Amino acid sequence: MGIAQFFLVFCSFLLVFVQGLDIPDPDEIEYIKQELETTVNSTVHLHCGSDIPTLFIWVFSRPGTERNEPLAYNYGQGSKLLALASSLGEISLLKNKTTLVIEGVSEEAEGVYTCQALYDTEDSPKVKFYYTQLHLQEEEESSRGSGSSAPDSD
Structure with a gap:
């Protein structure tokens, strides 16, 4: 499935899914920003909150x-990984979680990873955006002890 087809299907599903929901005002959407440093061929865990969203x-x-x-999604029928994910390293989602795991991080993996999460709560739907800026360090830098920062776990 191509990127354009995926977005068409995802947006169509989202429209059907949220038809009975009142989408929160954009000022009520929560934005969480994180930064993470790693090296090529390492393993990173990118977090998307501590609760599992509806989608x-x-x-x-x-x-x-x-x-x-798009890299991965779950709209209630199990998680799916998309083709682009393979160019960034070996991508997986932790079972029953929204954590994106990249093993064998490639040089192409540097960038911004965004998890868009919709929580259908009793009060009202909640939308959260988790932005993780992934920086690649030179191996020499990491061996000098600059370390990596663990992302906020919400």
Whole structure:
């Protein structure tokens, strides 16, 4: 399934799914920003909150672009990984979680990862955007002890 087809299907599903929901005012949407440093061939865990949302989608944006490319999603029928994910390393989602795991991080993995999460709560739907800026360090830098920062776990 191509990117354009995926977005068409996802948007169609989203319209059907949220038809009976009142989408929150954009000022009520929560935006969580995180930064993470790693090296090529390492493993990283990108977090999308501590609660499992009703539906979510992970997208990726390369440095210098504003184009969001879908990586993975779950709209209630199990998680799906998309083709782009393989160019960033070995991608997986933790079972029963929204955490995106990249093993063997490639040089192409640097950029912004966004998880868009919709929570259908008793009070009203909640929308959260988790932005993780992934920086790649030179291996020499990491061996000098600059370390990596763990993302906020919400």
